Amino acid sequence: MKDFIKNVYCSLIRDANEPWQLGFQDAGSPVMEEIIMLHDQILFILTIIVGVVLWLIIRILLGNNYYSYYWNKLDGSLIEVIWTLIPAFILILIAFPSLRLLYIMDECGFSANITIKVTGHQWYWSYSYEDYGEKNIEFDSYMIPTADLELGDLRLLEVDNRLILPVDTNVRVLITAADVLHSWTVPSLAVKMDAVPGRINETGFLIKRPGIFYGQCSEICGANHSFMPIVVESVSLSKYIDWIGREDL
Amino acid sequence: MSEEKEKIVLKTAPFDNRFPNTNQTKNCWQNYVDYQRCIKAKGEDFEACQYFKRIYRIMCPNHWVEQWDEQVENGTFAGRI
Ligand SMILES: [Cu+2]
Numbered sequence: 001m002k003d004f005i006k007n008v009y010c011s012l013i014r015d016a017n018e019p020w021q022l023g024f025q026d027a028g029s030p031v032m033e034e035i036i037m038l039h040d041q042i043l044f045i046l047t048i049i050v051g052v053v054l055w056l057i058i059r060i061l062l063g064n065n066y067y068s069y070y071w072n073k074l075d076g077s078l079i080e081v082i083w084t085l086i087p088a089f090i091l092i093l094i095a096f097p098s099l100r101l102l103y104i105m106d107e108c109g110f111s112a113n114i115t116i117k118v119t120g121h122q123w124y125w126s127y128s129y130e131d132y133g134e135k136n137i138e139f140d141s142y143m144i145p146t147a148d149l150e151l152g153d154l155r156l157l158e159v160d161n162r163l164i165l166p167v168d169t170n171v172r173v174l175i176t177a178a179d180v181l182h183s184w185t186v187p188s189l190a191v192k193m194d195a196v197p198g199r200i201n202e203t204g205f206l207i208k209r210p211g212i213f214y215g216q217c218s219e220i221c222g223a224n225h226s227f228m229p230i231v232v233e234s235v236s237l238s239k240y241i242d243w244i245g246r247e248d249l
Numbered sequence: 250m251s252e253e254k255e256k257i258v259l260k261t262a263p264f265d266n267r268f269p270n271t272n273q274t275k276n277c278w279q280n281y282v283d284y285q286r287c288i289k290a291k292g293e294d295f296e297a298c299q300y301f302k303r304i305y306r307i308m309c310p311n312h313w314v315e316q317w318d319e320q321v322e323n324g325t326f327a328g329r330i
Contacts, residue, residue, distance in 0.1 A: 174308065178312060
């Protein structure tokens with residue numbers, strides 16, 4: 001019973017994917033909230049379109065009714081104008097919120113308070129914090145093999161050293177790779193950025209709640225591509241500062 | 250709780266208008282080269298040079314800096330200093 005409770009508790013506090021998941025993971029950042037909202041808006045419009053079109057098709061095909069009149073209709077200027085303008089308007093309704101969101105996401109790292117560097121290796125991630133003068137924190141993050149997992153841990157997702165970040169703080173993430181292409185991804189925080197050798201890619205986010213956010217390398221990078229997960233642990237600002245102070249490397 | 254706990258300031262490299270894009274490679278490179286030029290002109294102890302050093306340490310991957318430092322020492326660095 002105690003094991004069961006621990007198992008349930010552990011899966012509740014973790015922001016990870018789950019078997020047969022169809023929707024998004026819970027949002028951990030404002031941008032992810034916006035993305036989910038845009039997705040729902042588009043799906044709402046889509047449902048109406050599919051419903052109306054299916055209804056018309058069925059009514060016309062079923063014959064003997066008012067709509068079968070259209071079987072004999074060869075042209076009609078008014079209907080042409082209507083079914084050109086309405087879809088155009090719907091497309092505008094989708095395009096503008098989408099563009100707005102795209103530009104918001106592009107400016108994520110601009111007003112950052114913290115910069116972290118992420119480097120992809122075959123096959124692990126390494127993180128480093130360089131903001132605090134001579135104090136330089138640098139560590140590797142390897143996956144915990146299935147045999148070493150503890151009760152409640154997630155298989156193929158748990159790592160030995162998590163990336164620790166504070167909540168409600170703008171974080172700039174600089175991503176690069178040391179060998180081949182990788183991709184640093186955390187679905188709950190709406191980040192997916194390619195790690196390219198010889199290039200630094202900038203992205204950023206603001207975590208809005210304490211939590212443990214899981215992701216996986218998302219660019220096929222060799223034999224152990226599936227075994228280099230990403231874990232971000234968000235803590236309060238004071239705990240983060242304590243952690244920086246404690247970390248002696 | 251140790252008494253001599255140093256104060257940690259949450260401050261990082263500011264947004265640089267010269268590099269507004271996702272690709273920040275040049276940001277790192279420019280600051281590294283600027284630092285090398287600065288200490289060549291003014292000497293390693295010159296206070297203002299430390300600004301560039303701070304920025305490139307924040308922006309550049311550590312293994313790049315190690316390689317470049319080695320190249321600067323051997324005189325094989327690709328940038329013009
Ligand atoms: Cu990878």
